[in-house]
Amino acid sequence: MRWSKPLRLHLGVLVVASLLCTSMPIIWLAFSRGSEAAVSAGMLQMREMSLRLIEGYRNTLQGGTEAVTLAATLPQLASPPPQDMDAKLEFFLEALRNLPAATSIYTGYPDGAYLQVINTQRRDVRRILAAPDGAAFAIRTIAARHGPAPVSTLRFLDAAATPIEERSVESSFDPRERPWYRQAVQHGGLLSVGPYIAGTLQLPTLTIAAPLREDAAVVVGLNIHLLTVSQLLSARAISPRARAYIVDDNDDLIVHSDPATMQRLLAIWAKSAEAGAVAVDTTTDGFDTSLETVARLRRDPAFINGGVARVEIDGERQLVQVAPVGVSGLFGDSVAAIVVPLEDLVAEADRLLLHNLLIAAAFLAAGLAASVLLSRRVSRSLYRLADEARRIGDLDVSEKPVSHSLITEINTLATALAASRHAIRQFALYVPREVVRRIVNPEGRAIVRASRRDVTALFTDIRDFTTFSERNSPEDVVDTLSAYFEILNTIAERHGGTVVQYLGDSIFVMWNAPVEDERHAENGCRCALAMKAAVDALNAENGRTGGPALVTRFGLHTGPAVVGSFGAVSRQQYTAMGDTINVASRLEGLNKQFGTTILASAAIREAVGNRFAFRPLGLVQVKGRAEKVDIWELAGES
Numbered sequence: 001m002r003w004s005k006p007l008r009l010h011l012g013v014l015v016v017a018s019l020l021c022t023s024m025p026i027i028w029l030a031f032s033r034g035s036e037a038a039v040s041a042g043m044l045q046m047r048e049m050s051l052r053l054i055e056g057y058r059n060t061l062q063g064g065t066e067a068v069t070l071a072a073t074l075p076q077l078a079s080p081p082p083q084d085m086d087a088k089l090e091f092f093l094e095a096l097r098n099l100p101a102a103t104s105i106y107t108g109y110p111d112g113a114y115l116q117v118i119n120t121q122r123r124d125v126r127r128i129l130a131a132p133d134g135a136a137f138a139i140r141t142i143a144a145r146h147g148p149a150p151v152s153t154l155r156f157l158d159a160a161a162t163p164i165e166e167r168s169v170e171s172s173f174d175p176r177e178r179p180w181y182r183q184a185v186q187h188g189g190l191l192s193v194g195p196y197i198a199g200t201l202q203l204p205t206l207t208i209a210a211p212l213r214e215d216a217a218v219v220v221g222l223n224i225h226l227l228t229v230s231q232l233l234s235a236r237a238i239s240p241r242a243r244a245y246i247v248d249d250n251d252d253l254i255v256h257s258d259p260a261t262m263q264r265l266l267a268i269w270a271k272s273a274e275a276g277a278v279a280v281d282t283t284t285d286g287f288d289t290s291l292e293t294v295a296r297l298r299r300d301p302a303f304i305n306g307g308v309a310r311v312e313i314d315g316e317r318q319l320v321q322v323a324p325v326g327v328s329g330l331f332g333d334s335v336a337a338i339v340v341p342l343e344d345l346v347a348e349a350d351r352l353l354l355h356n357l358l359i360a361a362a363f364l365a366a367g368l369a370a371s372v373l374l375s376r377r378v379s380r381s382l383y384r385l386a387d388e389a390r391r392i393g394d395l396d397v398s399e400k401p402v403s404h405s406l407i408t409e410i411n412t413l414a415t416a417l418a419a420s421r422h423a424i425r426q427f428a429l430y431v432p433r434e435v436v437r438r439i440v441n442p443e444g445r446a447i448v449r450a451s452r453r454d455v456t457a458l459f460t461d462i463r464d465f466t467t468f469s470e471r472n473s474p475e476d477v478v479d480t481l482s483a484y485f486e487i488l489n490t491i492a493e494r495h496g497g498t499v500v501q502y503l504g505d506s507i508f509v510m511w512n513a514p515v516e517d518e519r520h521a522e523n524g525c526r527c528a529l530a531m532k533a534a535v536d537a538l539n540a541e542n543g544r545t546g547g548p549a550l551v552t553r554f555g556l557h558t559g560p561a562v563v564g565s566f567g568a569v570s571r572q573q574y575t576a577m578g579d580t581i582n583v584a585s586r587l588e589g590l591n592k593q594f595g596t597t598i599l600a601s602a603a604i605r606e607a608v609g610n611r612f613a614f615r616p617l618g619l620v621q622v623k624g625r626a627e628k629v630d631i632w633e634l635a636g637e638s
Contacts (some may be wrong), residue, residue, distance in 0.1 A: 041345075043308045045269060046321050046338050058325060060101045061192075064208045064222045067105065069190060071220040072210040072419070078218055080113035081141050092117035093137060093161055095222070103205065103223040105197070106140075108175030110217035112150065113267050114142040120156070122225065132165050134158050142171060161322055175219075184209040184219040195254055198223055204265075206254075212391050226255055226265075239344035245609045246325060249333035251295040289314050294337045297322045304335075310342070317342040381414075388414075435603040450564025455576055456511040456556070456604070457584035460488065460531065463551040463592070465505040471546075481505060484550055487534050495527035496520075505589075510576055513563040521558045521607035525634055528554045528598050555588025556600040556634065586622040590631065603631035613638050 030527060076087040092105050103125065103629045118138040120131045129138055135156040142152050152171035158166045170420045175181050180193045190210040198205040199349060239439035244257040256262050290313050297303040297311075306323045307380065319340045412506035462468075462484075469477050488507055492499050496517050497509040509527065511520035542548060559580035565572040587599040594617055605614050613635040619628040 043319060046308055046340060047306060047601065049238060049244075049338065049440065060224065061208070063099050063204075064102055064224055065190070067099060067102075068208045068210050068220055068222050071105070071107075072190070072212050074212075075214055077107050077220060078212055078214045079142055080109040080111060080116045082143070085115075088115060089117065089139065090160075093157075096137065099222070101224055103225045105220070105222045106175075107218060107220045108178070108181045109144070110176070111144040112142065112176060113144045113173055114140070114173070114175045116140040129154070132156055135164055137161070142173065142175075154422070178232075180207045180209040180221045181219045184211050184221070185217060188216060195223075195248075205432060212288060214233055226262075238338070238340050241344055242338065242340040244336065244338045246334055246336050247294060247298075249292065251291065251298075253438075290318065290320065290337070290339045293318075293320055294322055294335070294339075298333075299337050313339075318346075450562050450566065452560055452562050453513060454520075454559065455513050455561045455563060455580065456520040456558040456607075457561070457581050458492075458509040458511075458524055458528055459555045459585045459588040460507050460509075461553050461588050462505040463553060468548055480548060480550070484538070487538060488531055491530045491534055492527055495523045495530065497523065497527055501573075508575075508581075508585075510563075513576065514574070515532065521604055522611060524556055524558070525600070525608055525612050526637070528556055528600075528634060529636060532597055552597070553588055553591035554598040554634075555584045555586065555591070556598065556604050557584035557587055558601070558603050559583075579625070582624065583622060586625070587629070587631060590620060590622075594631075594633070596633045598634040600632050600634045602632065604634075605632050611638055612636065 023267060074087075074091060076084040076091075082086070086441045088107070092115075095105050096102055096117060100119075100121075102119060104116055106114065108114050114163055116139070118125065118129070118140065120126050120129060120135050120138050125131075126135070130146045131138060137157045139155045139157065141155075142150050144150075150171060151168050152173065153166065158164055183191060183193055186559040188211060190208070193207040193209055195204050195206055198207075204226040205223045206222050206226065207223050209219055212218040212220065243261075245253060246255045248254055253265060255267060279506040293311050297309055303309050303320075303322055304324065306321060308319055308321045311318055311320055319342055321338045322335050325336045372457065468480075472480075485502065485507065489499050492507075492509045495509050496515065498514065499507055500510050501508040502618070509524075511517050511524050517523060532552065532554065535550060539549045539551070542550075557580055559578075561576040561578035561580045565574050565577045566577065567573045583601060587601060591597060591599055596617075599617075600614065605612075614632040615635055617631045617633060620631050622629045
């Protein structure tokens with residue numbers, strides 16, 4: 001006892017000693033491991049970014065592949081324009097709306113006819129086509145060739161596909177001479193073409209094309225602008241000098257993340273188109289000196305599937321990652337590469353390391369001064385919690401504010417004690433299982449306040465139960481009702497309902513309160529049908545054993561009600577009130593008049609649509625209600 005000292009003294013000494021003993025090793029480890037950690041973090045970020053880049057690129061190409069594959073199966077595309085124009089345009093316009101990366105979608109025919117729908121949202125496309133204001137799409141049509149210079153018709157549509165302007169000019173364009181048409185006819189299946197210069201827009205393009213299933217001489221294609229693909233490859237998040245690009249199976253650069261480099265690449269493609277070239281060798285034009293390294297790594301099994309290599313390029317250490325980006329067997333052996341200068345990662349890490357060390361030193365000095373204050377606060381908090389625990393033991397469960405401390409564990413204990421106190425107090429007020437479960441949860445305390453919300457209410461009643469009670473002993477009645485209620489309660493819980501009240505031989509079940517349920521009306525219908533089936537099975541069993549027949553009637557209605565706790569201050573009940581609840585109760589009673597089992601309101605039928613079968617019974621005057629109610633018999637699921 002002589003060595004017993006207050007907790008604040010022990011804790012104060014422990015905190016100060018811990019800070020002093022841990023700060024020096026941490027600082028030493030931070031300096032010695034900081035650079036390597038920064039490189040590892042950069043490599044991890046490269047891997048994560050490469051997955052995002054490749055996923056974005058593949059999604060772009062995959063969407064185009066699926067659109068072309070679907071188009072190749074459409075019979076309306078087999079006939080040349082102007083036949084079936086409405087059906088063709090409807091599909092093409094919908095495809096472009098769903099594929100923002102696509103520049104155009106088109107069909108070429110063996111007689112030279114051509115139909116193309118162009119997305120004019122891009123500025124360069126609008127400039128090339130001289131599109132009028134408000135134009136969202138352009139439709140280019142070339143009829144079958146009957147002379148040396150067929151007429152090309154260009155119609156502009158707004159976003160709602162309403163015509164704006166139409167032009168007609170003579171054109172030498174022949175789809176049969178384009179690489180996508182020739183290769184698709186020769187290949188006989190889905191394939192990728194490019195990059196090459198598009199004939200209509202004169203833009204560097206990747207194309208996905210396929211012959212029609214009904215007529216292999218008819219080819220449908222979809223163009224993706226290379227600049228659109230470039231925008232998917234931004235690697236600035238890793239470092240300012242990081243770059244990403246895609247090369248084809250010939251190690252030629254296709255797309256680059258740097259806008260300036262991409263503009264140079266587009267200019268070369270444009271010049272090659274004027275000179276009539278079909279392919280461009282970008283490896284000898286000084287685009288990126290890492291292309292040779294990428295060409296070597298892509299053939300190394302250790303790196304082709306996303307491994308990160310440390311290499312030296314132009315006298316500087318670089319991190320390089322290569323990964324394949326083919327889609328559904330298309331675009332050959334194209335790969336994506338990410339190149340990050342190692343110095344960028346280390347320099348940033350050193351700067352952050354120095355900054356963090358200065359902050360750590362400041363916190364160490366502040367921690368030394370705050371440790372004494374913290375230890376004193378801890379001891380006071382523990383004394384308060386011990387006092388609260390004694391009060392709970394004495395059943396003093398009146399609501400009190402939760403004590404707060406700077407220590408997380410003490411706050412957790414205080415919250416747990418407050419939750420226990422609240423649970424004990426609430427258990428005396430609420431009966432339904434789900435209501436009690438939510439009220440005990442600290443996040444569910446707001447449930448006790450009455451509020452207006454849409455609910456679905458189900459009332460049940462046993463036919464001639466008064467007669468049954470007169471003819472049997474109270475013990476038999478209780479046993480029969482217990483088994484009966486157990487069946488109905490289980491079914492209600494299985495369908496997400498809350499049994500709010502037991503009213504003699506009746507029960508009141510509610511949906512969408514206290515548990516939110518977007519399909520509460522549908523679940524109410526299924527629950528009523530399941531209860532009827534279960535009661536029928538119970539009656540069949542009772543018939544074999546000599547037990548009573550508990551013929552049950554159901555009333556079902558949905559609408560707004562006030563839901564929450566009602567009653568005296570010392571004794572409350574969780575329930576719902578309002579016209580919706582009254583109508584549901586009255587519907588149950590109307591079964592006797594119509595000789596039915598399950599009656600539902602028109603609101604129920606409208607809420608569940610055609611998922612259930614109903615029989616109309618017409619408008620009925622309900623007791624205590626001025627307006628008549630349109631009632632329906634619920635017969636089963638559709």
